[in-house]
Amino acid sequence: MFDAFVIGGGPSGATAAEDLARGGKRVALLDRAGRIKPCGGAIPPRAIADFAIPDHLIVAKVNTARMVSPSGRAVDIAIEGGFVGMVDRDTFDEFLRERAAMQGAVRLTGTFLRIERGEETRVIWRDKTGVERGTPTRVVIGADGARSDVARAEVPGGKEIPYVIAYHEIIAAPNGVASYDPTRCDVIYDGRISPDFYGWVFPHGVTASVGMGTGIDGVNLKQATADLRRASGLADCATLRREGAPIPLRPLDRWDNGRDLVLAGDAAGVVAPSSGEGIFYAMAGGRAAATAAMAFLRTGRARDLRLARSMFMTEHGMVFKVLRSMQDAYYKSDERRERFVSLCHDLDVQKLTFEAYMNKRLVKARPMAHLKIGVKNLMHLMGVVRPEWSGMGS
Structure with a gap:
């Protein structure tokens, strides 16, 4: 018993x-x-602290998140004062x-x-x-x-x-590929990769995880991942493992x-x-x-x-x-995804997003920043402002 x-x-x-x-x-x-x-395989600092995760399990330490729009524009968000561990x-x-x-x-x-x-x-x-x-x-x-x-x-x-199906391929980490950074996670918001979720390239030390997710039937997950690898310059990397599984919503x-x-x-x-x-x-x-x-x-x-x-x-x-509202608002179309990545240019958005991610709680101490973000979010959703860019990685 x-x-x-x-x-x-x-x-x-x-x-x-x-x-x-x-x-x-x-x-x-x-x-x-x-x-x-x-x-x-991403775990934030709070997970490391709350559950006493030893350093030897962390195969990469990420200090930047890159958000990529359907048009290929990118916003790099620095992770200040810490890192996201990859396991x-x-x-x-x-x-x-x-x-x-x-x-x-x-x-x-x-x-x-x-x-x-x-x-x-x-x-x-x-x-x-x-x-x-x-x-x-x-x-x-x-x-x-x-x-x-x-x-x-x-x-x-x-x-x-409800759930989405996630699929990824574990590949040998590339050598000499300019678009790949072993300390950066890339998140790709592009309907050609995923019509309702996103694709990713996450470093894992000697390997990397490249994949996507979708809740829409009929999407060819392997082909979408192959397209993502080709667009990311990773098509020639050795494929070590292929895996798929449902993720609840x-x-x-x-x-x-x-x-x-x-x-x-x-x-x-x-x-x-x-x-x-x-x-x-x-x-x-x-x-x-x-x-x-x-x-x-x-x-x-x-x-x-x-x-x-x-x-x-x-x-x-x-x-x-809050995350559900954001997904419902911005994952509907490439036009919305373009606006979402544009919104990520905002320093208040970047700071509050990563403060919340790293600590797993909403930040309440900056009411004016929240107000500014709310107004900007509404203007983007209504199409009052156009996505603005100053170049890749800006």
Whole structure:
């Protein structure tokens, strides 16, 4: 009998398992072997601090973000006073799972099948030899990613969550390509690459991640990525790995089943709109799920499982709402994307955007800057001002 059974060993599940084990609970952590999630791999300073990420896992330190418009114009935004760390998900996720095991979590390798309930709750799973097993537990945490089998089976609304498909290729980092900078993330807003999201070129030390995402059926993700590589001067780089996966677009309205289970991470839909950022929010969601599970184990009250969503949305809900509004406003057409990248020229926009990104909270101390941004944003959306440029990288 375990106190908690965590399904899914990505950043969310591994964080939940570690927190529960550190709190003295008997924890099982079930994960499928060998899967690497497609991911740009960016983690902000707050994630490094909150979750004690060691420096050896950071394969690149990014100090500039380049926003590229449909016309090919670019705005370089310096990351002042810090950096964004880039991690490789295969080594990063395994580190988190091993850290949970060091605290006492029992690692299991296999595939979730279902949950059965009688006198006790039992998680039914298939191990790597094909044998079906049943493990009793007091509480379950579903952290099995977007299109979660746990959410679909257990939580109202778990079948309807919208998502985009992300695809990327891991390539050998180029040598002598003038357009590539190993300390810069490039974000490409171009309907020819993605009609409703964006493409990216993210450095990872000896490798790089090049990819795009879309929620529109029929888009050829591989061809779009090939086009992006060609436009970025990366077509001749060796391709080391190709990966694709869904990314949820909004948090579920409910994360628990009202009985003995709570969701976390992508399974709960906690990927930031507009940016698609997921690692920090997955780990924060895992910590919130662990906190709710601890409360449930202490009191036996099913309503305590609601704490996970309440805690997470209290801290991050407004950021998600603002990012969703931005995506809805600017990702509709190339004309809107052109205006969005033009707006990024504004120093107030740059400063407030990265203050919010680095610290994961909206900046409230500069009301005049917020007012100026609001007016400029409205003027761009209404077409009152035309996009203005002073050259590439300006």
